[in-house]
Amino acid sequence: MKTGPPALFPLFRSELQARILARVALGGGEESVAELASAIAEDPGNTARELARLERAGIVSSRRVGRNKLVRVNKTAPFYEPLRDLITVVLGPATVLAEYLSACDGIVLADIFGSWAARYRGEPGRDPADIDLLVVGNPDRDDLYDATQEASRRLNRPVNPVVISESRWDAAEEGFIMELRSRPRVPVIPAGRDGS
Structure with a gap:
């Protein structure tokens, strides 16, 4: 189900994107797509699609371990610190x-x-x-x-x-x-x- 931008701060594309960004940018750890989807109470397919968009944008990075895709925030991105600061304040x-x-x-x-x-x-x-x-x-x-x-x-x-x-x-x-x-x-x- 497609959701609109979060009412709190409509800069983000969707509520799902905002929840994913808050989890990966503020949590600091590495999680599988399934773990992340469960943690934010979202469908794994929708979560995987949004993560793919975020990875193409360089916001998250991923690696495969067996059949699991593990994702984490991309701390090497030049915009990492300002984005983290924005997410911290807003979300x-x-x-x-x-x-x-x-x-x-x-x-x-x-x-x-x-x-x-x-x-x-x-x-x-x-x-x-x-x-x-x-x-x-x-x-x-x-x-x-x-x-x-x-x-x-x-x-x-x-x-x-x-x-x-x-x-x-x-x-x-x-x-x-x-x-x-x-x-x-x-x-x-x-x-x-x-x-x-």
Whole structure:
């Protein structure tokens, strides 16, 4: 089934293309076409056709291992870093997490922190292996776990939530909370007030 461009950012040819690009550019690993199709909940045939287009454009590269075709983002392409940056901003973890966390009641504020937020805010360093998620409020732990696990699968990297009650966050007396407040954070669910 052909889908139109994603409503969030219609630069991409289709929603399928956007999901594939987010997975391969932000996940950083190599996957078979079948694994990728399963991860983004898409038909393998449609996924393979879109990957062929992306490979012709030099955005992804592939190799054969037995009967499997393994694909990964083409990090040698001259446009790799700007494209990765664009995908990170438009389709990255903050957007994906916001989508999944919207179903969780009891969240007052949610921000990405740690190395991913630092890279996003321009601090140099190694590519982050996981995503640290600050959740302020009192969400149902099972709902939060389910949401972050789904986001982890879609992003192809672990999401590690840290839950802090609203009163602890507002008091800001603990060293860990003061450190969180002073370091880069990327909003996922902005607070109804300042939130910093």
